[in-house]
Amino acid sequence: MDKKIKVLMVDDEGRFRETTNKILRRRGFDTIMAASGEAALKKLSENPDVIILDIKMPGMDGHETLKEIKKQKSEIPVIMLTGHGALPSARQAQKQGAFDYLTKPCDIDVLAGKIKEAYHHRETAEDEKYSERNVLHVMIPIADYTTLSGETSVGDAILELRKSFESKVSSASIMETGHRSVLVVDRNKKVEGILSIADLLKMIMPAYLSAPKPSMADAIQYSPMFWEGMFSQEIEKTATLKIRDVMSPAPFAIDGNASLMEAAYLMIKNKARRIIVRSSGDVVGIIREQDLFFEMGRILSSH
DSSP: OOOOEEEEOOOOOOOHHHHHHHHHHHHHHHHESSHHHHHHHHHHGGSEEEEESOOOOOSHHHHHHHHHHHHTTTTTTEEEEEEGGGGHHHHHHHTTTTTTTEEHHHHHHHHHHHHHHHHHHHHOOOSSSOOOBBBBHHHHEEESSEEEEESSSSHHHHHHHHHHTGGGGGGEEEEEOOSSEEEETTTTTTTEEEEEHHHHHHHHHGGGGGGOOOGGGGOOOOOOOOOOHHHHHHOOOOOOOOTGGOEOOOOOEETOOOOOOOOHHHHHTTTOOEEEEEETTTTEEEEHHHHHHHHHHHHHHHH
């Protein structure tokens, strides 16, 4: 994002605010936190670009707060948060001027995409023709992706990769999609390869499991005892390997100004789940299949 989008998050649940604040800032957003509708109205003086507003709050609830926001700052798009059991209330909020609504628990990728969409909608004139976004607008910035040296051990890489999933379980009300891979870079930060969960699973497969067998042995089934303990043993055995020895080649690259259809085509053609994004020769991000999926939903909702 060229300009940091300033987001006002209004929710009475402290843990949710803390988790969301941490994740959104890591995604490049500027954040303002408010624990109540009354506090949110005071924060309007800080000129947020987008407001995330919980419907169910003690005191001034989301509907009352939305009404006051629209009186004072009608141009600010408001995204409502609601539980699955309160969807009619959220739809009613849309009729009252809310930009859109999301249900809890909320995937952080969806939330981030919705914030960008609301901001873009605000910046775009109402009569302006719909413009399809390109790869740069949908990708995950490289700063948000885990990068490791090829000399890193597999054991350390597993622990680093696991961190990308930690926010998913840190709150009952927000989920973050883990990246499922890390980029492997050399000392000049040039991408050498990628280490995915699939690579880790292939790594722990003993060679003899895929070795040719005598024709008579093709029908032999391994007993439960044969498999017992093998998973743990192989993980311990391979943990000290260098990730350069087990990684996959660097993903295909695409220019940041390319269209999303080109990105989808490259993924299908090359059976790739993610593609490196370059701009002026530098790696600036990663676009994943789930990013294209979330964009499908955005396009449908915008029409």
